[in-house]
Amino acid sequence: MPERLFLVEDDRELRTFLVEVLEDAGYEVGAFSEGAAALQEVAGGKVVDLVITDLVMPGIQGQELLRRLRDQRPELNVIIITAFGSIDSAIGLVKAGAYDYLTKPFGTDELLLTVERALEESRLRREIAALSRTATARPLGFVGASRAMHGVFALIQRAAASPYPALITGESGTGKELVARALHDRSGRGPFVAVNCAALPEHLLESELFGHVKGAFTGAAREKAGLFEAAHQGTLFLDEITELPALLQPKLLRALENGEVRRVGSTQPRNLDVRVVAATNREPDDEIQAGRLRQDLFYRLNVISIHVPPLRERVADIPLLAEHFLELAGSGVARSAPVMEGRGSPDSSERPPPAERRLRIAPDAMALLTAYPWPGNVRELRNAIERAATLAAGPEIRAEDLPPRIRDAGQAAALVADASQRQIPLRELERAYILEILRQTGGNKSRAAEILGLDRKTLYRKLEEYGVSELPSV
Ligand SMILES: Nc1ncnc2c1ncn2[C@@H]1O[C@H](COP(=O)(O)OP(=O)(O)OP(=O)(O)O)[C@@H](O)[C@H]1O
Numbered sequence: 001m002p003e004r005l006f007l008v009e010d011d012r013e014l015r016t017f018l019v020e021v022l023e024d025a026g027y028e029v030g031a032f033s034e035g036a037a038a039l040q041e042v043a044g045g046k047v048v049d050l051v052i053t054d055l056v057m058p059g060i061q062g063q064e065l066l067r068r069l070r071d072q073r074p075e076l077n078v079i080i081i082t083a084f085g086s087i088d089s090a091i092g093l094v095k096a097g098a099y100d101y102l103t104k105p106f107g108t109d110e111l112l113l114t115v116e117r118a119l120e121e122s123r124l125r126r127e128i129a130a131l132s133r134t135a136t137a138r139p140l141g142f143v144g145a146s147r148a149m150h151g152v153f154a155l156i157q158r159a160a161a162s163p164y165p166a167l168i169t170g171e172s173g174t175g176k177e178l179v180a181r182a183l184h185d186r187s188g189r190g191p192f193v194a195v196n197c198a199a200l201p202e203h204l205l206e207s208e209l210f211g212h213v214k215g216a217f218t219g220a221a222r223e224k225a226g227l228f229e230a231a232h233q234g235t236l237f238l239d240e241i242t243e244l245p246a247l248l249q250p251k252l253l254r255a256l257e258n259g260e261v262r263r264v265g266s267t268q269p270r271n272l273d274v275r276v277v278a279a280t281n282r283e284p285d286d287e288i289q290a291g292r293l294r295q296d297l298f299y300r301l302n303v304i305s306i307h308v309p310p311l312r313e314r315v316a317d318i319p320l321l322a323e324h325f326l327e328l329a330g331s332g333v334a335r336s337a338p339v340m341e342g343r344g345s346p347d348s349s350e351r352p353p354p355a356e357r358r359l360r361i362a363p364d365a366m367a368l369l370t371a372y373p374w375p376g377n378v379r380e381l382r383n384a385i386e387r388a389a390t391l392a393a394g395p396e397i398r399a400e401d402l403p404p405r406i407r408d409a410g411q412a413a414a415l416v417a418d419a420s421q422r423q424i425p426l427r428e429l430e431r432a433y434i435l436e437i438l439r440q441t442g443g444n445k446s447r448a449a450e451i452l453g454l455d456r457k458t459l460y461r462k463l464e465e466y467g468v469s470e471l472p473s474v
């Protein structure tokens with residue numbers, strides 16, 4: 001179904017022209033010479049996806065029209081058309097909630113681009129609203145719409161009230177700590193105490209976890225309660241559980257089995273009610289095989305297991321997460337940097353600096369974000385967005401604001417897409433790719449090997465195999 005636009009413009013000639021341009025672009029257009037009629041239609045429940053209105057008109061002015069539209073349909077985007085002299089009020093209108101403004105004279109490209117962006121933004125907002133209506137189980141601060149994450153949310157929901165230990169697995173940066181906090185938040189339990197098992201040497205970790213009596217070891221000047229006790233009636237989060245020193249593992253196992261802990265140097269057990277949630281970014285099976293994790297402890301911890309999938313397996317979450325982190329970075333408000341010259345229509349450079357408005361992610365940048373494999377998962381995405389939000393010069397984050405590795409991966413994705421289109425054999429693709437990387441590194445084999453994820457020897461062997469004795473000239 002074509003999208004429906006309302007155009008309110010009192011100048012008949014301009015109106016006719018704009019209707020033609022918009023209809024040619026495939027939109028359905030309702031044209032009005034004054035605001036009241038358009039408002040009436042909207043109030044009557046007419047379907048409309050976007051309103052484009054002149055600012056200065058007889059009858060209801062654009063400003064008043066915007067106000068009333070926002071009252072009735074706050075989700076409807078409005079684009080304001082202004083004459084050059086009234087830019088100040090246009091900025092005021094963007095602050096009052098207009099999506100954007102166009103300064104006369106504007107080109108048709110600029111018009112269509114602005115219209116498409118406004119519609120895209122509404123679509124995205126509708127999607128997010130629909131998703132958040134269905135995803136009732138989504139814990140606070142958690143973003144995710146993929147099936148995989150819905151599975152995780154459902155598990156959190158079911159497991160939160162349980163007193164049994166839980167083990168959260170997943171690569172680094174996937175959100176395991178967030179899952180642990182969500183489990184706790186929904187449990188109605190008391191304190192949340194987090195311990196990183198990799199952060200302390202064995203003897204310090206032992207007294208941190210279990211406490212110690214006075215004189216238990218050199219430096220134990222006073223009796224001290226451990227974090228287990230601090231988490232009484234709450235949750236103890238043991239991060240990086242596979243790093244728990246071997247000598248402490250049986251001690252933790254006993255605490256889990258009997259609900260008792262003993263301070264270091266004491267014979268008196270203390271009864272505690274602690275829910276233990278552990279996390280690891282390693283493969284528990286491998287750790288057991290390697291003798292680093294006791295199997296009995298693993299079984300004890302793994303009563304409830306939650307696996308958080310890597311971001312590359314839930315591409316659907318990437319746009320939502322990106323928008324989410326953009327909003328968090330500087331509350332999503334762009335600094336009033338001037339629009340860069342040479343972008344957009346010729347008159348865009350005459351625009352004054354835009355009023356504060358929300359940063360957007362340009363479509364080409366979003367395409368790169370979704371194509372990149374995110375080895376550092378959500379944490380890496382968060383860092384990339386925060387960095388890009390600082391670098392962005394205009395109202396949007398563009399491809400060049402993203403870290404080079406993400407842009408390069410986009411090129412690789414395009415290369416793969418092209419190769420698969422032509423159905424070339426993998427060998428040939430590999431050869432072409434290796435040569436391309438060598439070209440980009442100016443023939444530097446160490447650097448190329450690093451980018452390709454190969455050791456130098458393997459790279460040399462492949463080059464030989466492919467009959468590349470001399471490097472491509474650069
Ligand atoms: N689904 C999500 N929604 C919103 N923020 C998320 C989500 N997943 C992860 N994050 C954010 O990404 C960052 C990394 O998440 P977190 O620290 O929970 O990862 P982790 O799995 O514990 O990583 P590590 O194994 O390195 O400790 C945090 O800033 C977290 O708030």
Ligand SMILES: [Mg+2]
Nearest residue numbers: 176177239279
């Ligand atoms: Mg963590």
